[in-house]
Amino acid sequence: MKNALFILLFLPFSPILGQTPNQILYKAHQQFARVKSFKSEVNIYFDLPSVSIENMSGKAFYKAPSKFRIRLKGIAFLPRDNPFNVYTLIRDSSQYASVLNGSEKVGNELCRIVSVIPNGESDIVMAKLWMGTTSNCPLKMQITSRESGIILIENTYGRQVQNALPDKMRFTVDMNKFKVPKALAADINNSPKKTAASAAKSKGTIEFAFTNYSLNTAIEDSVFKEEGK
Numbered sequence: 001m002k003n004a005l006f007i008l009l010f011l012p013f014s015p016i017l018g019q020t021p022n023q024i025l026y027k028a029h030q031q032f033a034r035v036k037s038f039k040s041e042v043n044i045y046f047d048l049p050s051v052s053i054e055n056m057s058g059k060a061f062y063k064a065p066s067k068f069r070i071r072l073k074g075i076a077f078l079p080r081d082n083p084f085n086v087y088t089l090i091r092d093s094s095q096y097a098s099v100l101n102g103s104e105k106v107g108n109e110l111c112r113i114v115s116v117i118p119n120g121e122s123d124i125v126m127a128k129l130w131m132g133t134t135s136n137c138p139l140k141m142q143i144t145s146r147e148s149g150i151i152l153i154e155n156t157y158g159r160q161v162q163n164a165l166p167d168k169m170r171f172t173v174d175m176n177k178f179k180v181p182k183a184l185a186a187d188i189n190n191s192p193k194k195t196a197a198s199a200a201k202s203k204g205t206i207e208f209a210f211t212n213y214s215l216n217t218a219i220e221d222s223v224f225k226e227e228g229k
Contacts, residue, residue, distance in 0.1 A: 021098035021114045025090040025129075027136045032087045032164040037063045040213045042070060044078070048204035049175060060210060061223050065091075069224045070208075078206065079171050081148055086116075086127055086141060087164075095119055106130050106139040106154075123147055137164045149174045160213055169208045176202050 042060040046053045058072035068082040089096060101113040111130035118124055123145050130140035141153040151173055158167040 021100050022093045024131050029091050035163050036216045037219045038215050040210045043209040045207040063219050067224045135161050171206045175204050
């Protein structure tokens with residue numbers, strides 16, 4: 001009787017605990033794969049050492065498989081990498097190696113931690129993903145890229161969780177690796193000498209808050225082109 005009770009109690013959790021890292025990533029990709037395109041409103045909040053910049057608002061656009069653009073008025077001081085590129089990476093398990101690195105709670109959700117290393121040439125050197133066992137979405141992503149160094153992305157989901165689209169994305173960036181727009185770089189170089197405390201603070205945060213998602217509508221490729229190109 002005790003053995004039967006143990007089996008009954010264990011069964012609800014066994015599908016989650018028994019999944020391979022590739023199976024966990026496949027579920028996440030399948031959710032995002034429903035999105036062929038999206039556009040949304042986006043508000044952007046900055047907390048960057050030695051940089052004074054107002055919060056901004058604009059529009060975000062995505063088109064499968066990997067086009068992403070945020071259009072703003074004013075100086076665009078944003079991470080260069082497409083934050084949804086991780087789904088391009090994990091869509092084909094033959095293109096990466098993955099390993100489980102245990103479990104951890106992010107907020108109220110238990111996550112399986114999966115490390116992903118691309119095979120062959122890629123700007124992404126490694127991705128460490130905290131995959132929610134309920135949402136099947138990455139609640140946290142630590143992306144190491146050749147161009148931008150290490151970026152931590154923390155995702156908060158709401159109405160679009162079934163499509164793996166976050167309400168909020170919070171980026172923590174290394175300011176020593178982050179490329180500053182020329183118009184701001186001049187202000188930073190001419191600013192008063194940094195104190196030891198401010199110089200030691202090399203991390204900054206940028207938060208995207210998405211609203212009014214419109215999914216799977218036609219988006220012209222011209223939307224994704226840089227101005228003047």
